[in-house]
Amino acid sequence: MITKLKLIFxxxxxxxxxxxxxxxxxxxxxxxxxxxxxxxxxxxVPLSIILCACVCSVPSVIFIDDESAGKAFVLKVVIHFVxxxxxxxxxxxxxxxxxxxxxxxxIAVMIVIIYAFTWIATRWLAKSDENKINTALDEIRDEx
Amino acid sequence: MKVTLEKVNTPEEEGAVIKxxxxxxxxxxxxxxxxxxxxxxxxxxxxxxRSSGETVMLGTDQIYYTESIDKKTFIYTKEKCYGxxxxxxxxxxxxxxxxxxxxKSLIVNIRKIRSVRSELNGRMIAELxxxxxxxxxxxxxxxxxRKLGV
Numbered sequence: 001m002i003t004k005l006k007l008i009f010x011x012x013x014x015x016x017x018x019x020x021x022x023x024x025x026x027x028x029x030x031x032x033x034x035x036x037x038x039x040x041x042x043x044x045v046p047l048s049i050i051l052c053a054c055v056c057s058v059p060s061v062i063f064i065d066d067e068s069a070g071k072a073f074v075l076k077v078v079i080h081f082v083x084x085x086x087x088x089x090x091x092x093x094x095x096x097x098x099x100x101x102x103x104x105x106x107i108a109v110m111i112v113i114i115y116a117f118t119w120i121a122t123r124w125l126a127k128s129d130e131n132k133i134n135t136a137l138d139e140i141r142d143e144x
Numbered sequence: 145m146k147v148t149l150e151k152v153n154t155p156e157e158e159g160a161v162i163k164x165x166x167x168x169x170x171x172x173x174x175x176x177x178x179x180x181x182x183x184x185x186x187x188x189x190x191x192x193x194r195s196s197g198e199t200v201m202l203g204t205d206q207i208y209y210t211e212s213i214d215k216k217t218f219i220y221t222k223e224k225c226y227g228x229x230x231x232x233x234x235x236x237x238x239x240x241x242x243x244x245x246x247x248k249s250l251i252v253n254i255r256k257i258r259s260v261r262s263e264l265n266g267r268m269i270a271e272l273x274x275x276x277x278x279x280x281x282x283x284x285x286x287x288x289x290r291k292l293g294v
Contacts, residue, residue, distance in 0.1 A: 073265050126262035129289065133260050136292035142255040144273045
């Protein structure tokens with residue numbers, strides 16, 4: 001139980017950071033295109049980001065485990081992505097993170113990019129660990 | 145127990161004298177460690193149907209991995225399988241620092257791992273020197289890294 005709560009907490013932190021990063025990039029692009037230097041948030045937007053991140057962390061607890069492998073794992077990742085995409089879209093609509101279809105498309109693209117980036121980064125870190133462990137094993141391995 | 149260490153000049157002069165009132169398990173373990181550079185544990189040889197066979201002393205340096213199945217503990221060497229009355233957690237306390245728990249039911253000898261391969265789901269597959277493959281659960285990868293100092 002504690003492990004799952006820790007996972008939800010960590011995922012909430014990571015996802016809310018990712019959403020803030022995405023919104024930051026969105027505003028940067030808007031500044032570069034229009035020159036607009038200010039933007040305002042409704043009072044509830046920061047809280048809605050944290051709440052959205054918390055909801056998005058629940059599918060991770062349900063679907064991402066280390067028991068599944070192969071096709072079952074790929075299927076779980078697809079379901080996980082769909083859940084996250086749906087959750088962010090729902091929160092974006094409910095809390096007015098966008099006002100036009102173009103605004104929603106930007107959010108949709110960001111979800112895909114951030115999700116893909118997260119997996120690429122995770123894979124890169126795992127490969128890095130693999131190389132470090134194999135190098136360390138070379139030094140202590142028994143001769144057979 | 146009082147321990148006296150005396151420095152000698154050559155490896156041939158190296159030796160140990162243990163003075164004990166009673167030869168208990170602790171003393172026997174110390175002798176095993178000094179004589180064989182590893183501890184020795186009592187195990188039963190198993191046939192294919194995993195029924196108990198001849199009881200032998202097995203050096204822990206020969207162990208590739210140990211596994212707990214249905215509350216029974218099995219010990220695997222390069223080619224043989226043994227049974228022991230010890231539970232997995234008891235065995236974990238007996239085995240030295242070369243061993244680490246790679247999942248809830250497995251303890252593996254790090255020195256017998258040929259290589260590891262990471263998987264998408266965060267776990268790792270360890271290939272042993274005898275070609276067998278074991279799963280290192282995601283939660284235990286950190287322990288392996290800590291043990292190896294990486």
